[in-house]
Amino acid sequence: MLPPTQRLPQARELIEMDRYFVLHAPRQTGKTTALRTLASELNAEGDTAALMFSCERAKAAGDDVGWAESLLLDSLREAASRSGWPEKLLPPDDWPRVTPGSRFGAALSEWCRRCPRRLVLFFDEIDALQGNSMVSILSQLRDGHNARHEGHPFPTSIVLCGLRDLRDYKVASGGEPDGSNPASPFNIIRKSLRLSDFTAEQIAELYGQHTQATGQEFTKDAVDRVFELTQGQPWLVNALANEVITEMEVSSTINIAQVDEAKERLIRARATHLDALVARLHDPRVERVIEPIVAGTWPGTDTSFDDDVSYVHDLGLIRGTRELEIANPIYREVLLRVLGDRTERFVKADPHSFILADGRFDLPRLLQEFVVFWREHGEVLIRQEGYHEAACQIILMAFLHRLVNGGGQLDREYAAGTKRLDVLVRWPYTGPDGERLMQREAMELKVWRTNENDPTPDGLAQLDRYLDRLTLSTGVLVIFDRRPQAPPWKERGGFEQATTPSGRQVTVLRV
Template sequence: MLPPAPRLPEARTLIEMDRYFVLHAPRQTGKTTILDTLASHLTAEGDAVALTVSCERAKAAGDDYGAAESLLLDSLREAADLSGWPKKLLPPASWPQVTPGSRFGAALREWCRRCPRRVVLFLDEIDALQGNSLVSILSQLRDGHNKRPRGYPFPASLVLCGLRDLRDYKVASGGVADRFNAASPFNIIAESLRLGDFTADQIAELYDQHTQATGQEFTKDAVDRVFELTQGQPWLVNSLAHEITVKMRVTGTITAEPVEDAKERLIRARATHLDSLAARLHEPRVKRVMEPIVAGGSYTDRHNSDDLSYARDLGLITLKPPPRVANPIYREVILRVLGDLTEQNIHADPHSFVLPDGRFDLPRLLEEFVVFWREHGEVLIQQEGYHEAACQIILMAFLHRLVNGGGYLDREYAAGTKRLDVLIRWPHSGPDGERLMQREAMELKVWRPGAEDPEPEGLVQLDRYLDRLTLTSGVLVIFDRRPEAPPWKERGDFDRATTPSGRQVTVLRV
């Protein structure tokens, strides 16, 4: 693993300033590891005792704040007992007997009164606290924080660690989202730290530890491909390497090719991290964010900023606009999960689309999709929860079912683009046995009610995409969602068109 402290240097500075602040990041990014390491270093230096306490156990209490306090204090005592500290640094043998709703704050006060050192407390998994329990704990922390200037014994520094950003805790602790609200200890937006993903250099540093231990090297192409696929998401970075070295048992130097295979295996296995991420897709506030991204639409609801913040805190989308899915692996997982219903209705044999020379028969796939669309499209659109993105999801599911057996699908989509770009990569052998890669590019557009024919715009956009891929031809698929569209049984016209730069394009209207 990477040294935790350099990933979050600001935390140490804020603790030395006796500040209360929030550390947030998506799951599986290394928050707990960093807190544990920081706690060990602070305690070893002799000026403070620093303890990481998980709030996970208190989740079962729900709104019962008295039960939540008991569970949280049990976790605190257990963590302290496991610390190996001398008795004089430990919390008292029994907690003060006070009214429920005050017990957690009173316990911290009593510990800080007795302890000869500054107490630094890290509350990990703070998101586990819910409803009244969260309000109660945060209100007690705010009350103790505000009394400290008058000599009140309370933790010198405190960190709330979880998924969510600052404003959620400020509201729950009795304040408002306004950054200038002085009623909350979490009132300065600069004190909400987000743990970032790995950089490409950090991935190389991490993988070099494997090389030092085993002698097995990762090529620069392999590291670059891992960064491209994961955008540095720590769990994905580690999981790809584990898949390659332990499960696939690749020997010798690791190149970009096994990275590609490991990505497919990871997605197919739907590991816990990916599965829990996918389970969020049908939450209303996640759906309100993800549907325009998949459909290429725009955000028109001014109240959607809270939903966007929530999706960013989950790690689903990029931090900076325009909103995009956070990395290519998540992009793949999202479309596969959303397209699962469609896949159950596809009975074509993927092997039948392989030509005698080993290449992939894309024209035939498009013809088969027309047949499938005429038969199932109307019903599948009505059943698809992401109604605005239904066409894109259905075609993606069809492609995935027939391409992913022997090839790869790369998909690009983002809110505001009005399109979804697809690259099919199909490995095959040339006449002399050399390894070749067939590449076919497609762009998906939707003709919506009241809009103009999207073909001219689609040809310009596809032209740029083909130029970036250095390809001379491509496919433009236009889904007609207008009430005046032809009957379903008559859809599926093929035509030829030329892009502004002279590239030949097959246009399919369905």
């Protein structure tokens, strides 16, 4: 385990300054571990009583403020009783009996009045609070924070830990989403803290601890591959290593091929963390952001879209709020697989029938079979697909996945505004002399939309650049015609040869 507090150097500084602030990050990134460790360090110094407790129970209370307060105070007391603190630091035996809506703030004041140390509280899973309960609790924290200047006893520092960024708490606690409003304690700092993902060096350090403990090593290529696949997402970094060591029972040095196999196993198993992300895909706020990324189109520009982007970023699904890209290759693959589930059920072709006598994969035949599939099912599948703008890309990806993934792999690249989706088919096979070889086939997907020019020239140039990166001499450009004047469905699916700007001979498929 990496030293948790080293990932949050600013947190300690803000606590020493008696600040109230927000720590946010996607699930399974180490927030709880970091705060638990920070609380232990503060308690060991002797002048602070630092306590972390979970707000998760209060989710059941919904808008019932009094019930939410009771559940939070129960969680607070139980966490304090488990802390091993001496009696003088514990909360009072009875909380003050005051009107619901004031009980939580009054309870914290009474505790601070009796406690001989400065009290620091970490509200873990603060997102569990709902509606009026969230507003009430944050308002009480605001009032208590402001009353400290008049000598009123109240916690010296409070940290709200959850998925949400600062803006949401400012609004809920009575402040403005932007600018400074002294009525909200969460306007004290302009930006909340975000627990970052691991760097490549941190992954190497983490895996190095395993090597020191067991003697089992990771090759440098394997560590680099983990960073490439996960972009440092902590749960994925740990899950890949656990899959190789525990589930696959690899006892020798861990190499890049085993990391790739572990990645496939995790995705197929749809581990809990991945399933939690998948469950969000049909949330309208998530769909508004993810759909243009998959489709390669330009997203909306209104302020509500900016809010959606921040929300999806806080979930950990996208890398940043400016360049709209899926957070890492594993998530990128999971999203398209899940969105293509319905299409895969329509694919009846036998994957083994596409393997040639020499062991290579017959991509030209697959594309011919896709034409037949598209003519028969494309119109229906597009109508059924929730992500309507990205339907063509999702359907072809599902078709490829169904027929390639048994023996090969698909690498996908897509981002908002690119107007394309890049696909690389990787198919391992055995050469005539018994050597292990890798067949690579590149494809570029484009959509011809209403009131747009034929995307073929742009597509050929983009495919050229993609082939340059891959050092391949040929590829396939697939153009989906979504215009009203497109040919009838039964007539779609023409193949032609074309030349890219650099002189490569490529195949163009129009469907």
